[in-house]
Amino acid sequence: xxxxxxxxxxxxRYHPPPRGGCRLGFGGPKVSDCNATFILASVAKSLGHDxxxxxxxxxxxxxxxxxxxxxxxxxxxxxxxxxxxRGPLTIHCDGKILPALxxxxxxxxxxxxxxxxxxxxxxxxxxxxxATGIAQANAVFQLIxxxxxxxxxxxxxxxxxxxxxxxxxGACILLQQKLEKQLLWLACRHHxxxxxxxxxxxxxxxxxxxxxxxxxxxxxxxxNHIDRSNPESSVNxxxxxxxxxxxxxxxxxxxxxxxxxxxxxxxxxxxxxxLIFLGGNSTDxxxxxxxxxxxxxWMAKIIYSLKIYLxxxxxxxxxxxxxxxxxxxxxxxxxxLKAWYTSM
Numbered sequence: 582x583x584x585x586x587x588x589x590x591x592x593x594r595y596h597p598p599p600r601g602g603c604r605l606g607f608g609g610p611k612v613s614d615c616n617a618t619f620i621l622a623s624v625a626k627s628l629g630h631d632x633x634x635x636x637x638x639x640x641x642x643x644x645x646x647x648x649x650x651x652x653x654x655x656x657x658x659x660x661x662x663x664x665x666x667r668g669p670l671t672i673h674c675d676g677k678i679l680p681a682l683x684x685x686x687x688x689x690x691x692x693x694x695x696x697x698x699x700x701x702x703x704x705x706x707x708x709x710x711x712a713t714g715i716a717q718a719n720a721v722f723q724l725i726x727x728x729x730x731x732x733x734x735x736x737x738x739x740x741x742x743x744x745x746x747x748x749x750x751g752a753c754i755l756l757q758q759k760l761e762k763q764l765l766w767l768a769c770r771h772h773x774x775x776x777x778x779x780x781x782x783x784x785x786x787x788x789x790x791x792x793x794x795x796x797x798x799x800x801x802x803x804x805n806h807i808d809r810s811n812p813e814s815s816v817n818x819x820x821x822x823x824x825x826x827x828x829x830x831x832x833x834x835x836x837x838x839x840x841x842x843x844x845x846x847x848x849x850x851x852x853x854x855x856l857i858f859l860g861g862n863s864t865d866x867x868x869x870x871x872x873x874x875x876x877x878x879w880m881a882k883i884i885y886s887l888k889i890y891l892x893x894x895x896x897x898x899x900x901x902x903x904x905x906x907x908x909x910x911x912x913x914x915x916x917x918l919k920a921w922y923t924s925m
Contacts, residue, residue, distance in 0.1 A: 614643045658728060661702060668698040671736035671767065674721050674752070676712050691720050695730060704728055714744045718755035725760070736765045741772040770924035774917070775879040781912055782882045785905040796902065797885040803896060812891035815910070816860035824911040828859045831914065835861070838922050847880055852922075854887040855914050883913050 612620070618639050622632040673694040681688045689712050693704045704724040709716040725731055737753060739745045745752045746768070757764055786796070815821040825831075835852045843849045889896060890906045898906070 614639050614646070617642050617646070661728065668733070669735040670695045670697040670730060670733045671738055672721060672725065672734050672756075672764075673738045674717060675740060676709070676717060689716075691717055693721055693724050695728075695734070697736075704730075712744055714747055714750045714752040714755055717744065717752040718759060721752070721756055722759040731760060734760065734764065736767055738767040738769065740769045741776070771921065774921050774924065778882060778913065778917055779879060781917075782886075782909060785909045785912075786886075786902070787905075794882075794885070796889070797881065800885060800889050800896060807892050807895045809892070812857050813894060814860040814891070815858050815907075818907065820904075821907050821911050824908070825859070825915050831919075832856065832859050832861045834919055835859075847884065848922075851880065851884055851887075851918070854884060854891070855918055857891055858887055858910060858914055883917075886910055886913070 618637055621637050621642065625632050625635055625637060673696065674691055676689055676691045678687050679690050680686075689709045690706050691709050692706045695702050695704060704727075707720045707724065709720050725734060737756065739753060743751070748754065753764075753766060815825075835856050839849065839852050839856075843852075886906055886909050889898070890903075890910050893903065893906075
């Protein structure tokens with residue numbers, strides 16, 4: 582487990598890990614080399630060894646951790662490339678701004694996954710200089726080459742941002758050029774549905790020039806003064822009832838969806854609000870605090886619209902806004918939500 586000092590190769594050289602790389606090995610992630618040295622020394626002492634006679638220092642720990650990372654990475658790569666199932670694969674990629682592993686700044690990272698033939702494999706989450714199409718295409722292409730998957734990539738799945746779908750500098754076009762072949766495009770249906778609900782909302786509730794929606798901002802400020810124990814459904818509203826028609830199948834669908842696993846809380850909250858809107862059982866429903874309301878959060882449009890309507894007696898609304906909420910909520914509950922929750 583431990584080596585004597587005279588067993589260390591004096592010619593070995595330390596190669597620092599890539600900037601932003603995660604420190605893994607002794608002690609797990611986010612344990613510095615210095616702290617790992619203290620841990621090893623304490624373990625050695627508890628096992629009856631003399632730490633002074635062992636090669637336990639920051640430099641030896643650093644080198645050992647690096648060798649462990651490289652060996653683990655090569656083993657994972659070899660097992661996937663040689664032993665993994667054969668056949669065509671789909672490349673998935675999505676970028677996020679995340680806190681850097683070192684320092685206090687944020688950095689752009691791109692998660693890249695391949696799927697197909699019964700597998701789902703994370704290729705990497707590289708840091709990219711920016712979120713432009715060329716930066717994303719370069720990062721994806723490098724990972725494809727690293728994993729020797731160039732001949733197996735036949736499809737690509739992506740969101741519908743301009744950095745991906747641009748006709749000249751979009752990541753999809755550039756990646757095809759690098760791979761020297763055409764790929765079947767599988768645009769994310771959730772992002773396509775987002776455009777639909779955004780246009781319906783603007784048509785019924787009006788446009789806004791600012792980054793936030795003033796009605797939602799005002800409701801968020803009034804949230805603490807609202808009695809959340811008594812939401813009002815749309816059962817007794819003739820206008821909504823005439824649009825919805827029979828609601829039994831809708832209530833059954835939302836209840837079935839609630840029984841399935843949802844990766845995010847707002848997916849579940851949206852189903853619960855829809856049930857309350859239709860007059861379903863709300864005994865076990867917890868009304869979450871009003872969250873982000875800026876325009877980028879597309880689901881906020883539906884969640885806020887439902888909440889405002891459910892507590893309409895406690896929140897001041899003009900007749901125009903109330904009529905717009907009735908139509909918008911009826912559209913989302915009757916047509917939109919089923920299409921969104923059943924899309925891949």
